[in-house]
Amino acid sequence: MADVAAGYLPILLFLAVALALSSAFVGLPMLVSRLTGAHRPDPEKLSEYECGFPAFEDSRDQFDVRFYLVAILFIIFDLEVAFLFPWAVSLMGTGWAAWIAMMIFLTELALGLVYAWQKGALEWE
Known part of the structure; x- marks a missing residue:
């Protein structure tokens, strides 16, 4: 049992x-930013900048x-590229079956x- x-x-x-390590990589930067004064929220910093609406x-x-x-x-066509690139790199070694399968997929x-x-x-709109 001990073994x-x-x-x-x-x-x-x-x-x-x-x-x-993961706790340190997450917690230490937040702690240092609080202690060094980097946390100064103002209306400009808190405004929406990425999506464009409140x-x-x-x-x-x-x-x-x-x-x-x-x-x-976007995810569907991004996955298409993720599947298509390795297939294209290894195309010479896969044969006709892989080519036909990829054509069906496309x-x-x-x-x-x-x-x-x-x-x-x-x-x-």
């Missing part, structure tokens, strides 16, 4: 060191679904793009 517990000691030690007062307000549709389409993505386009997911 089994001793086998887990390096894993527990690794987890403890990882937890300590933050919501109520969390139950309706949100436009088109933001989510654009995000989902056809499905193209059909999805056509469908989204027809449904108006890419139209912005």
Whole structure:
């Protein structure tokens, strides 16, 4: 029983060191910025700069679904590139089966793009 517990000691030690380092990398910069005076909020710093509209007062307000549709389409086509690049690099060693599988995958993505386009997911008013 002691041998089994001793086998887990390096894993527990690794987890403890990882937890300590991650806590230090998160907590120390926040502490140093508070102590050195870098935390000086003013209306200009607190204004919205990324999305362009004020933050919501109520969390139950309706949100436009088109933001989510654009995000989902971006993720889909970003994943396409993530799958396409390694496939293109190793194309010579994969053979015809991999080429046909990728053509089916690209056809499905193209059909999805056509469908989204027809449904108006890419139209912005």
